[in-house]
Amino acid sequence: MVRGGAARHAGGVLQRILRLPFSVTVLKDLAYLTLGQITGALGFALLFVGPLTGAILLITIVGIPILLASLWLTREFCNLERRRGALAGVPIAVSRRRWGDGGWLSRLGRALADPMTWRELSWLILAFGVTLGCFVAAVTVWAVALGFLAAPLWMWAIPDGVDFGLFTVDRLWEMFVIMVALGPLSLVVAAWFARGCTLVQALLARALLAGDEQERIQELTVSRAGAVDAAAAELRRIERDLHDGAQARLVALAMDIGMAREAIERDPEQAAALLERSHDDAKTALQELRDLARGIHPAILADRGLDAAVSALAARCPVACTVDVELPRELPAAVESAAYFTVAEALTNVAKHSGAARCSVLGRIDDGQLRIEVRDDGGGGVDARRGTGISGLRGRVEALDGRLTVDSPAGGGTTLRAELPCGS
Amino acid sequence: MRIVIAEDLVLLRDGLARLLEAHGHAVVAAVGDGPSLVAAVVEHRPDVAIVDVRLPPSQRDEGLRAALEARHEVPGTPVLVLSQYVEESYAAELLDSEQSRAGVGVGYLLKDRVADPSDFVAQVERVAEGGTAIDAEVVAQLLARRRADDPLEGLTPRERDVLKLMAQGLSNAAIAGELVVTEGAVEKHVTSIFGKLGLHTSPGGNLRVLAVLAWLRHDGAG
Numbered sequence: 217m218v219r220g221g222a223a224r225h226a227g228g229v230l231q232r233i234l235r236l237p238f239s240v241t242v243l244k245d246l247a248y249l250t251l252g253q254i255t256g257a258l259g260f261a262l263l264f265v266g267p268l269t270g271a272i273l274l275i276t277i278v279g280i281p282i283l284l285a286s287l288w289l290t291r292e293f294c295n296l297e298r299r300r301g302a303l304a305g306v307p308i309a310v311s312r313r314r315w316g317d318g319g320w321l322s323r324l325g326r327a328l329a330d331p332m333t334w335r336e337l338s339w340l341i342l343a344f345g346v347t348l349g350c351f352v353a354a355v356t357v358w359a360v361a362l363g364f365l366a367a368p369l370w371m372w373a374i375p376d377g378v379d380f381g382l383f384t385v386d387r388l389w390e391m392f393v394i395m396v397a398l399g400p401l402s403l404v405v406a407a408w409f410a411r412g413c414t415l416v417q418a419l420l421a422r423a424l425l426a427g428d429e430q431e432r433i434q435e436l437t438v439s440r441a442g443a444v445d446a447a448a449a450e451l452r453r454i455e456r457d458l459h460d461g462a463q464a465r466l467v468a469l470a471m472d473i474g475m476a477r478e479a480i481e482r483d484p485e486q487a488a489a490l491l492e493r494s495h496d497d498a499k500t501a502l503q504e505l506r507d508l509a510r511g512i513h514p515a516i517l518a519d520r521g522l523d524a525a526v527s528a529l530a531a532r533c534p535v536a537c538t539v540d541v542e543l544p545r546e547l548p549a550a551v552e553s554a555a556y557f558t559v560a561e562a563l564t565n566v567a568k569h570s571g572a573a574r575c576s577v578l579g580r581i582d583d584g585q586l587r588i589e590v591r592d593d594g595g596g597g598v599d600a601r602r603g604t605g606i607s608g609l610r611g612r613v614e615a616l617d618g619r620l621t622v623d624s625p626a627g628g629g630t631t632l633r634a635e636l637p638c639g640s
Numbered sequence: 641m642r643i644v645i646a647e648d649l650v651l652l653r654d655g656l657a658r659l660l661e662a663h664g665h666a667v668v669a670a671v672g673d674g675p676s677l678v679a680a681v682v683e684h685r686p687d688v689a690i691v692d693v694r695l696p697p698s699q700r701d702e703g704l705r706a707a708l709e710a711r712h713e714v715p716g717t718p719v720l721v722l723s724q725y726v727e728e729s730y731a732a733e734l735l736d737s738e739q740s741r742a743g744v745g746v747g748y749l750l751k752d753r754v755a756d757p758s759d760f761v762a763q764v765e766r767v768a769e770g771g772t773a774i775d776a777e778v779v780a781q782l783l784a785r786r787r788a789d790d791p792l793e794g795l796t797p798r799e800r801d802v803l804k805l806m807a808q809g810l811s812n813a814a815i816a817g818e819l820v821v822t823e824g825a826v827e828k829h830v831t832s833i834f835g836k837l838g839l840h841t842s843p844g845g846n847l848r849v850l851a852v853l854a855w856l857r858h859d860g861a862g
Contacts (some may be wrong), residue, residue, distance in 0.1 A: 459694070459724055460649060468655045470755030475659060478757055 237407040241305075245407075245414040246358075248303040249351045252417055255297060256347030262286075262293055263340040284315075284324045287333055294336045297343070298425055304418035308426050312435060332427065339424045346420060350413040354406075361406035365399040367391040439614040446611030457508050465501040469494050514556065521545045522552045526559050526577055533563045535572050535592070541579035547586065551638045554612045555579070555588050558620070561605045562590035562632045570594025570630060586636040591629065598624035609634075641687040641768050645670040646677035646703060647722070648695050652751070656690065659754060663761045673697065674706030681710035681717055688745065688768035693723040693730060704730055711739055718745030720767045726750050728781045728857075731774060735853055740772075743846050747773035747809070763809075772809035772849045779807040782856040794836050802829040807856060809849050 236242065266286030273279030291311060298308035315326040327333055363370070368391040378385045385391065476490035509515075517525040523543050530537040547555075559577055566575045572594030580587050598606075606622060613620040618636035643665055647653040650672075657667040669680035673696045681689055689710060695702040707719045721734060731748040740746045745767040753775070754760050763773040783792065783804065795803065798819075805815045812830065816823040830848075834840070839851055 456699075463724060464649045464652050467751050467754060468651050470752065471655050471659055471757065474755045474757045475662060479662075 233408070234404060236411065237403045242407050242410065244303050244305075245410045246354070248300065248414050248418070249347075249354050249410065251300055251303070252343075252347035253351035255293075255300065256343040256345075259293060259297070259340040260344035262289065263337065266290060267337060280320045280324055284320055284327060287324075287327045290333070290336050290340065294339060294425055297339065297421060301418055301421055304414045306415070306418035306422055308422050311425075311427055313427075314438075335424045339421065342420070342424070346417055350417045354410040354413045357409045358406045361399070361402035364394060364402045367395040367399070439611075439617070442611035443615030446608045446615065449608045449611075454508065454512065457504075457511070461504040461508065462501050465497055465504060469497040469501065472497065513553065517552060517556050522547060522555055522579070525556050526579060529556075529559055529563055530577055533575070534567050535563075535570075536574040537563065537566075538574070538576045541577065543579050543581060543586070547638050550616055551586055551618075551636045554609075554616055554618070554636060555586055555634065557612065558588055558609055558632070558634045559590060561609050565598070565605065565632075566590070566592045566594065566630075569598070570596075572629070581638070584637060586634075586638045588634045588636070589631060590633075591631045593629045595626070596624045596628045596630050597626035598622055598630050606632075641665045641765065642668045642684065643764070644668060644677065644680045644684055644686040644689045645691075646672070646674070646680075646689065646695060646706065647692040648672045649692075652692075656754065659757050660761065660764070663757070665761070665764075674702045674709075677703070677706045678710045678713060682713050685714055686717065688718045688720060688764060690720045690722060690764065692751075693721055701730065704733060708733075708737060711737070711744070715739060716744050718747075718767045718770065720745075720747035720749065720764055720773065722749055722751045722753075724751050726775050726777045726781070728778050731778045732857055735772075735774075735850065735857075741850065743770055745770045745772070745846075748778060749773060749775045750777060766809060771811075771846055772853075774808050774849075774853065776804065776808055779804050779856075782807070782853075785856075791837050795833060799829050799833050799836075802826060803833055803852065806830065806833075806849060807852050809846075 266289055267283065270279055270283030270286045273282055291313075295310040298310050301308045311332060313330065313332065315323045315330065317323075368388060371388055371391050374386075376386065385394065472490045472494040476487040476494065479487040479490065514525055516528055521543070523541050523545075526541050527539050530539045563575070563577075566572050570592045572592035575590065575592035575594075578587070578589040578591070606620075610620045613634050613636060616636050618634060620635075621633045622630065623633070624630040643660055645653055645656050645660075645667055647656060647670070653670050653672065657670050660667055668684045668686055671677050671680050677689065677691060677695075680686075689707060691703045691707045693701055693703045695706065704721060707721055711717050711719055716739070719734070721730070723730065726748070734740060734746050734748055737746075747763060747767040749760075749763060753763070767773050783800075792800070792803075801819060802815055805818055810818065812823050812826045816826045819826070837852075837855055839855055
């Protein structure tokens with residue numbers, strides 16, 4: 217049994233080795249290496265145009281904003297590099313660290329004190345050589361492999377044959393022998409060689425560009441503060457809604473009933489009218505309390521899931537709304553509710569401010585991320601930093617390690633996009 | 641009476657106007673924010689202004705600010721402030737104003753009190769006549785404060801009841817009605833309370849109420 221298992225295991229390994237050239241990994245590796253050689257050169261150029269120029273210009277005051285901007289650019293560029301890692305199967309979390317608010321000088325100070333800044337700069341230096349080397353080596357080996365495989369095709373180009381020392385290959389059938397004997401082997405070697413080059417580069421990138429714990433802690437601190445703010449704002453909103461809504465309604469109701477009670481002997485007709493109004497007020501108060509409860513945690517979300525809850529929101533929206541949502545039932549509750557309130561807030565804004573004629577809601581799971589998009593064809597020009605609604609949502613989304621973006625060019629409609637990791 | 645109302649929620653503003661008109665009073669202006677309240681008081685010189693604490697734009701204590709300002713513009717205007725919840729410090733600010741001390745009517749009541757229209761209107765009338773109407777909950781908050789060596793501990797239960805009603809602004813006759821005793825009995829309790837708290841017996845009326853409230857608010861130093 218054990219030996220059989222070992223044999224099967226060895227067979228499995230062999231199979232994996234032989235299968236690589238025919239897998240999609242080969243294409244991904246080649247794409248990774250090709251892209252890498254381009255980004256490597258671009259990054260090297262960026263290093264000279266950006267940080268180095270900025271540093272030299274520091275002798276004058278203009279150097280400060282230029283250097284700061286170039287460090288920011290470096291970070292964003294390295295974020296592209298981090299994303300490129302996904303092609304190699306070595307994804308690196310993008311960096312969202314901030315150097316705070318305040319004056320340019322203090323921000324620059326924090327940027328320079330940030331170890332990741334220096335690691336990113338060293339990646340720009342190293343990447344140029346590493347990516348070029350990896351690319352050239354992998355392409356050379358692949359060229360040889362393809363050369364062997366296509367041997368009979370280029371026979372015409374070497375009328376004198378190829379001298380291998382012991383023998384000379386100068387006939388067509390000999391070329392076929394080369395193709396059959398060396399072709400498949402070289403193909404496997406080339407694929408694994410490219411894999412190796414890819415991993416060398418990707419692991420080096422990870423060693424330099426992967427965020428350290430400190431950054432993660434900083435990120436968590438910011439997002440937690442955001443969550444606390446969002447929760448406090450939410451409580452204030454609930455208090456306001458109660459104060460202006462149900463509570464006021466109940467005061468009016470009590471007043472009308474009080475007046476009715478006093479009038480019942482003296483003026484039964486007036487008392488009846490007052491009671492009728494009280495009855496309406498009581499029903500409205502119920503409705504308002506129900507709406508408020510839904511604003512805290514909608515029952516439909518718990519009962520029927522996000523898909524149905526979003527459809528219900530769209531149905532209530534006064535602007536024509538199409539829903540295209542394909543989501544599994546089992547999402548983490550916090551993600552579900554953040555997504556729900558994102559859609560709710562977005563649709564409220566669409567109805568209140570956008571002047572849109574139609575809007576759409578899109579919901580998908582991509583790569584373990586829940587992506588929610590609400591798009592309208594209204595006036596645009598929404599400033600995401602203004603308005604408590606959106607910043608409240610952002611706090612909520614970032615608390616879950618998500619991202620909220622608002623794209624709203626003036627006159628070009630508004631797209632609100634939330635990405636929430638859902639750990640699946 | 642001619643009344644100005646400042647309340648931002650239309651539902652309650654209309655309700656209040658209806659209630660007051662049903663009791664034979666005239667609502668000369670009903671407004672929804674602080675600046676309009678001041679303008680309305682200046683224009684109409686009402687017998688009393690009924691004001692919601694929380695008004696736009698700030699939605700904090702804008703109503704209280706505006707009421708004090710209106711009273712500054714038109715001295716002697718009685719003000720009754722309404723609030724969704726009572727906060728002793730708001731009442732203190734009203735009572736500490738110079739005009740309240742000079743005997744201009746002042747009131748601070750929970751909005752819920754409109755549920756008993758006759759009582760509510762009686763309190764509006766009391767404030768309009770220069771009296772004081774302080775919500776029972778404010779008085780309860782004041783009485784709940786613990787003091788070192790508390791003279792309140794020396795009061796009999798009945799005296800405590802009288803003190804509570806007195807602090808709310810009720811006259812001896814009204815207290816007697818409330819507790820179902822004679823006015824003479826109330827007078828005796830009042831004298832005893834003043835003695836135990838170390839207050840000088842004042843002739844009665846609003847100054848007596850203010851003295852009691854001041855005593856309660858300032859740890860017996862008043």
